[in-house]
Amino acid sequence: MSSSDLTSERDLVPQATPKGDLAPERDGPRDTGLDDATLHRWLERTWRTKPGIIGALSSVDHKVVARRYLVTAFVFLCLGGLNAVAMRIQLSGPQRGLIGPDLYNQLFTMHGVTMMFLFAVPIVQATGIYLVPLMVGTRNIAFPRLNAFSYWIYVSGGIFAWASFALSMAPDVGWFAYVPLSGPEFGPGKRADVWAQMITYTEVSSLAVAVATIVTVFKQRAPGMSLDKIPLYVWAMLVTSFVVVFAMPAVMITSTFLILDRLVGTHIFNPAEGGDALLFQHLFWFFGHPEVYIIFLPATGMVSSIISAFARRPVFGHLGLVLSLIAVGFLSFGLWVHHMFATGLPKLGASFFTASSMLIAIPNGLQIFCWLATLSDGRPVIRTPLLFVFGFVFTFVIGGLTGVMVASVPLDLQVHDTYFVVAHFHYVLIGGSVFPLLGAAYFWLPKLTGRMMSERLGRWHFWMAFIGFNAAFFPMHLVGLWGMPRRVYTYPAELGWGNINLFITAGAAVFFLSFVLFTFNMLHGALRGAPAGNNPWDAGTLEWATTSPPPSYNFARIPVVTHAEPLWAEREALPVATGLRVDARELVISTVAEARPDIREKSATPSIWPLFAAIAVGATFLYSIFTPWAVVWGALPIAITLIGWFWPKGDPEDEE
Amino acid sequence: MKQRPAADLSALPTYGIGPRSPTWWGTLGFMALEGTGFALAAGAYLYLALSWPQWPLGAPRPNHWPGTIVTLLLIVSLVPNHMLNRYAEQCAIMPVRIGLVVMSLLGIAPLVVRWFEFPALNIYWDTNAYGSMLWVLLGLHTTHLITDVGDTIVLTVLMFTRHGNSGRRFGDVGDNVFYWDFVVASWIPIYLLIYWTPRLG
Ligand code: HEM
Ligand SMILES: [Cu+2]
Secondary structure, three states: OOHHHHHHHHHHOOOOOOOOOOOOOOOOOEEOOOOHHHHHHHHHHHOOOOOHHHHHHHHHHHHHHHHHHHHHHHHHHHHHHHHHHHHHHOOOOOOOOOOOHHHHHHHHHHHHHHHHHHHHHHHHHHHHHHHHHHHHOOOOOOOOOHHHHHHHHHHEEEEHHHHHHHHOOOOOOOOOOOOOOOOOOOOOHHHHHHHHHHHHHHHHHHHHHHHEEEEEEEEOOOOOOOOOOOHHHHHHHHHHHHHHHHHHHHHHHHHHHHHHHHHHHOOOOOOHHHHOOOHHHHHHHHHHHHHHHHHHHHHHHHHHHHHHHHHHOOOOOOOOHHHHHHHHHHHHHHHHHHHOOOHHHHHHHHHHHHHHHHOOOHHHHHHHHHHHHHHOOOOOOOOOHHHHHHHHHHHHHHHHHHHHHHOHHHHHHOOOEEEEHHHHHHHHHHHHHHHHHHHHHHHHHHHHEEOOOOOOHHOOOHHHHHHHHHHHEEEEEEHHHOOOOOOOOOHHHHOOOHHHHHHHHHHHHHHHHHHHHHHHHHHHHHHHHHEOOOOOOOOOOOOHHHHOOOOOOOOOOEEEEOOHHHHHHOOEEEEEOOOEOOOOHHHHEEEOOOEEEEEEEEOOOOOOOOOOOHHHHHHHHHOOOOOOOHHHHHHHHHHHHHHHHHHOOOOOOHHH | OEEEEEEEEOOOOOOOOOOHHHHHHHHHHHHHHHHHHHHHHHHHHHHHHHHHOOOOOOOOOOOOHHHHHHHHHHHHHHHHHHHHHHHHHHHOOHHHHHHHHHHHHHHHHHHHHHHHHHHHHOOOOOOOOHHHHHHHHHHHHHHHHHHHHHHHHHHHHHHOOOOOHHHHHHHHHHHHHHHHHHHHHHHHHHHHHHHHHHHHH
């Protein structure tokens, strides 16, 4: 079938029948009884992203947006990785003169900011944007235009940070930009302003995605997918999105207060005028600790999916896992002060936060036991995704152990701001998030590309990554205990840290190369890999019910769910719902708890306005670094673009 | 994969209001995150107030009258707001149009008085941290107010066009009503914090 066939409208005559009551309901052709080919033509015509550059820029398809997010986040991972490699080369021997202190400060700040705000959070959200609508059996994410908008905000915020770096204007105050270092007195120039505005701006995108994800999970689940049948990955994304909603405002408030202090002379963080510098740390870590869980919880969801697919059975203790996800989400808000033990807080308060930091180990431990139980009960087939899951468990347990160590005040005071801490958080972040993400890449990329990645290269990749990672980061515990502080651009030879640092750098190089291999494997797989078919792993959740890659409308007919692993329960034929319109973007809205079908809702059509709105918002933020009046001047273009976005254009999706 | 029809959805309605509609949940989500922002800003104010024994740092008390008038106006506006909600539920286009005009005016009125609230704080944002926090709290809520009033005005215009008379639009009106409630509700604690906590000590 050629594409002109797809779009020809000869036999696709809509039959509108206005009813003429108060709020008129119009109607169009339904999918009931249509044969597969006709149905496909209708749906493709209705749901596709239009060809051409304008079409691409207007796309609101969650898969298209998610793909862009994934590619962009991967590029930022590589950039942040290059920062790290540069730092490691400088530190590979004592007193190397490659990089001076000023550039080094920018390097570790850019590395931290890029990894946390431009890679880790966006990539887990992007994975959710792609997978959640498929897994809950719907045709697009809720608020698709908001979702498209969030991508434009994210990518422009990232470009803004990196353009400042190219202009030697990058923030140099560490990824958490503590005052007074970043305040008006000690942070001259624009560097700290770049940090503040870039944070506020990119978190807008994160919040938008979180709201869209929550509503997708609450209201767009396929008929029958009651709460107990929601896949664990979707639960994980749901809890994560809630954590985002309650944590991200804290960092936006922090960065806004900071820029106000810097630009218009408020004194919020200025102790000389009744402000308080520690307030910055409280606000920042109220976000910063949950941030770790924003990165980690989705990873646990991925692990659950991978484990159940390869163990060939549903995850042991489904309910227990859901409850521990929720518990971790709640507890993550009670821990922030453990980042501030070195600030001289009252003793009782510190003990409380030590206790709660240990408490969170319980639900986390429970999850690990459920996974191990699932694996030992099933007959696991060891493929690359599962290898990365093993890597994750191993690494994360070490990171968790050192975490319990630094959660105790005396130990923390000893190793605070040393390489011990650097080692700890890379074990948690890379072990807890990057390894599961790599496993997820091998697991789900065949869905995106329609082709498999090489299993042999995958195994090489795993072992290189695992060995390189541990070689780079395990010795950091030791140099940390020997007293090497973090954020130093060099060290004297007499301290005898030279050899171990050279070893660390070698490990980092191996780890970096493993990503080169991964990139090759991805590209090779996407172009040359064996065709994947719908369900290459014979997994049980709905994303595997449709083709790889899925069509623009995801499912020709919305599945009806009877089981937590619908594809294992219904091996002969998937039960589906009929009766939706095919000439307008219709999807099913269901009730929150039981997912009873309730409304045939229209999903928004493509629009260029989210892009324009992002440009208007972005220009306002950029300009605000130079003058607070930007907020006033920016209001008009922002208002115009938002009106353009929401004003109905006469499509059935707008009107009915 | 083979499919077998198991449910017929053709009789479902094409829009729903309140918690049935996704937009309602989206609005709730945005309220949650904005509410968190407000709570944290208020928390920052209280944190500073409790850390400094001499709070409010020798500043004169704010004149509460403009703020009190804004509060009264906002509370009064809740009545037509909820009448508007009922008309929207009944899909009655003319009363909805009138209600929206009224709500636009009742949105502009507190904004006008708000203009006089800033000088009535009796302190500048750059005098000391107490002044900074007052301006920040008031500024946050003002941004909130401006965006929602702007939104209401655009929706009012929209309801007078041919796009107005559709179930989807009546749902939008309902969400606007819902959001206005939040604008009012979030103001009360901020009002108490700005004008009445300095009078406590
Ligand atoms: C190629 C792999 C990586 C290497 C070799 C690496 C190396 C480093 C090094 C050497 C530092 C300490 C710099 C210093 O204190 O002087 C650092 C800091 C940091 N890294 Fe990484 N890293 C890698 C990946 C990641 C990833 C994936 C993340 C997050 C998901 C991450 C997050 C951070 C953060 C937040 C900091 C603290 C920055 C600051 O001090 O402000 N890193 N990294
Ligand atoms: Cu923490």
